[in-house]
Structures are given as structure tokens and as C-alpha cells.
Amino acid sequence: MVRKRLLAVINCLSTHSSKEQPLSLQEIKSQLMHEYDLELSDKMIRTELKFLQSSASLYKLETGTNNKNYKEKVYYLENTSFQIHELRYLMDAVSSARFISQSETNQLIYKLRGLTDEFTSKRLANELIHTEGKIGIMHFADNVQTLHEAIKAKKCVKFQYGRYNVDKEFILSREGDFYKVIPLGVVWYQEYYYLIAKEEGKEKIIQYRIDRMSSVMKTEDSWVPNPGFDLEKYVSQLFHMYSGEQSGIAMEFDNHLINVVIDRFGLDAKIKNLENGRFLLEVDGVVSMGLVRWLLTWGADAKALRPTKLVDMMKKEIGRYDGLYT
Structure with missing residues (x-):
């Protein structure tokens, strides 16, 4: 009975009290009768409150003075779980x-x-307004958990992979054959989960959207981590999770894009003022269509300087616009 009494007091304070709305002893007494059908005396409740204030208690009971009656104490449990x-x-x-x-x-x-x-x-009743539609994916949570467990256990995984077509049908790649990969890490990027992995028998690292995966299974085949591979560094060099060739990259931007560049590359980025209203950025990154399309986002305010492969990719993509709007 004593344990039940203490738990009831804790639940009462956890649910109904706060720093902004503490409870008096009589309010605690009323709540205990109403919700728990416990008819406790003032002395019984004070005994439990005294324990909650002791060093033996895992809870932190705070006291104050009733604004309506300065002679009366009020109580609330400080929320130690979440602010x-x-x-x-x-x-x-x-x-x-x-x-x-x-x-x-x-x-x-x-x-x-x-x-x-x-x-x-x-x-907390006012909820965030999200601007993009949500997509319910069958077994998504199970797939993410399976991948995390496989990475921890250093086991390979296999899965089917696909995409939607213009008829909104989900079509499996490779005619439904399974991909078998070494899972290196899971990344959450721009509201999507990605698996960073190497396909069995290949050296190239690829990013797979986890919401496009199905029938994800951990296999019994083990893999050994490459001590020279830094997952965080690799991900930081990607643009929109596109794979490509790693290279030293130089780009030129109008000065008004300085905050865009800092947001993307951080304050440690190698930036040089060109004193013509533009600045130079030099980074190590992956040359890919993701980078090309990111640069094209800024129109003539951004220019690729090197490597030659990136410049050629930019020219080719820009050439696709010719005649598009006639």
C-alpha cells in the first residue's frame, strides 16, 4: 500500500504539476481521490512529499509559495527527462x-x-507545418533497424531496389534480383535515409535511398572494415548523395553567396577574396551531376574552374537548355 501511495503521488505530480502550475497539498489530495480512488490524509501525503525531497529519491521535488495564500506551500516535479x-x-x-x-x-x-x-x-500543441508530402513505406522502420544491426555486426545485407515510374508504379531494378552489399553506414540527408555501401565484388561506394529498398535482410557473410575509410569525411564530400570521382575542386562565386557556401562547407572552408565582387572556393569533393546541378542553382553567380571534367560536365548540361524555351 505504501509503494502504491508513493507511485500515485509521483504520477499525480508528473501529470498535473509544473513550474508554471504547481499543486497545493489539497489539490494533490483531490487529484489522488479523483484519479486513483485513494483517500489519503494530509499526513500521509506529506510523508511521501518529504521522501521525494530526500536524497534517496530519484525525483526532484520543488516547492514554492501559493500566490493566492502565502502561508500555503505548492509542489511540482522538475521534469528531468526532457525540457x-x-x-x-x-x-x-x-x-x-x-x-x-x-x-x-x-x-x-x-x-x-x-x-x-x-x-x-x-x-506543445502547435505543430510544425511541413511543406512536402509524406509517403508511407511498408517495413521502413524494420529495414532501417536491420541495416544498423548489420553494420554493428559487420555482416553483409541483401535487398531489392526500385523506383516509381510516371504511372506511380514502383518498379524493381534488375528485374527484382537482389543487391548484395557491404553496409558502411546510414546517413540522414535532406529528410531521407541513405545506406552508404559497396556492392559485393566492386570497389565503388554507392548511396542507396532506404525508402526505395525492400526485402532487406542481413546475411551470414562477414566483412572487415577498411581502417583508411572515413565515413564522415566521405559524406561531407558528396553533393546530394551522388556518387562520382573524387578530386580537388575550384569554384568561383559572387560575394552574395558567401553564406550559402559557408552553410554547405563550414567556416573552415578554403575561401579567397578575389577583390572583383567574387571569391574562390577550393575543396576536395566528388565530381558528379549532384555538384553540377547544385552549381547551376546559382546561375551565372557560380562558376566551375577545375577539374576539366567538371567544367565539361557543366558545359554539356548548360547545352541541354539550348532550344528548350523557344
Whole structure:
């Protein structure tokens, strides 16, 4: 009975009290009767409150003075699990993730709001507006977990891979044959999960969209990590998860794009002021269509200087515009 009494007091304070809305002893007493059908004396409740203030308690009970009656104490449990801004971050991440269906989004947000008191939960009622549609993917969570487990266990994985066609039909590549790869890491980039992997028998590293994978399975085949491969460095050199040839890259930008470049490459980027309203950026990166299309985003305000392969790719892509708007 004593344990049940203490748990009831903890649940009552966790649910109904907060720093902004603490509870008096009589309010705690009323809630315990209403919700838990526990008729406790003032002395019993004070005993539990005293324990919650002791060093033996894992909870942090705070006290204050009732604004309406300065002689009366009020109580609330400090939320040691999540602060309101932390819950907001988690809710917004769930809301913006396209691979989480709307129904699952609603369930997760409901659970996240249940991790705090009622007052704070109401402050979290305004949800993030997401601008892109969500896509429900069968077994997506299981696939992500399988990949993480395979990476940890240093096991290969196999899966089917596909894309939608213009009729919105999901068509499997290789006529449904399985890909077998060495999984190097999982990356979340621009609202999508990617698997960074090497296909069996090949050296080239490829990025696979996990929402385009199906029938993901961990195999019994083991693999040995390459000590010279740095996953974080590799990912930082990619543009929009496109694979390509790694090279030293030089690009020129108008000065108004300095914050765009810093957002993409960080404050440590090698930048040189050209004193003509433009600046030079030199980086090690992957030459790919992802980089070409990123540069074309900025029109004539961005220019590729080297390597020659990148310049040729830019010319070819720009040439495709000729006659497009006639």
C-alpha cells in the first residue's frame, strides 16, 4: 500500500504539476481521490512529499509559495527527462520526416507530448507545418533497424531496389534480383535515409535511398572494415548523395553567396577574396551531376574552374537548355 501511495503521488505530480502550475497539498489530495480512488490524509501525503525531497529519491521535488495564500506551500516535479525545447525538436523532426506516414506521425507526437506534464503538453500543441508530402513505406522502420544491426555486426545485407515510374508504379531494378552489399553506414540527408555501401565484388561506394529498398535482410557473410575509410569525411564530400570521382575542386562565386557556401562547407572552408565582387572556393569533393546541378542553382553567380571534367560536365548540361524555351 505504501509503494502504491508513493507511485500515485509521483504520477499525480508528473501529470498535473509544473513550474508554471504547481499543486497545493489539497489539490494533490483531490487529484489522488479523483484519479486513483485513494483517500489519503494530509499526513500521509506529506510523508511521501518529504521522501521525494530526500536524497534517496530519484525525483526532484520543488516547492514554492501559493500566490493566492502565502502561508500555503505548492509542489511540482522538475521534469528531468526532457525540457520543452527538447520535446519540440523531436516533434519537429518527426513532423518533417517524409518517410514517416501521417498516421504514425500523429501517434509519435501524441507519445512525445505524453512524456511531460499536462501544462507543458498544451504548450506543445502547435505543430510544425511541413511543406512536402509524406509517403508511407511498408517495413521502413524494420529495414532501417536491420541495416544498423548489420553494420554493428559487420555482416553483409541483401535487398531489392526500385523506383516509381510516371504511372506511380514502383518498379524493381534488375528485374527484382537482389543487391548484395557491404553496409558502411546510414546517413540522414535532406529528410531521407541513405545506406552508404559497396556492392559485393566492386570497389565503388554507392548511396542507396532506404525508402526505395525492400526485402532487406542481413546475411551470414562477414566483412572487415577498411581502417583508411572515413565515413564522415566521405559524406561531407558528396553533393546530394551522388556518387562520382573524387578530386580537388575550384569554384568561383559572387560575394552574395558567401553564406550559402559557408552553410554547405563550414567556416573552415578554403575561401579567397578575389577583390572583383567574387571569391574562390577550393575543396576536395566528388565530381558528379549532384555538384553540377547544385552549381547551376546559382546561375551565372557560380562558376566551375577545375577539374576539366567538371567544367565539361557543366558545359554539356548548360547545352541541354539550348532550344528548350523557344
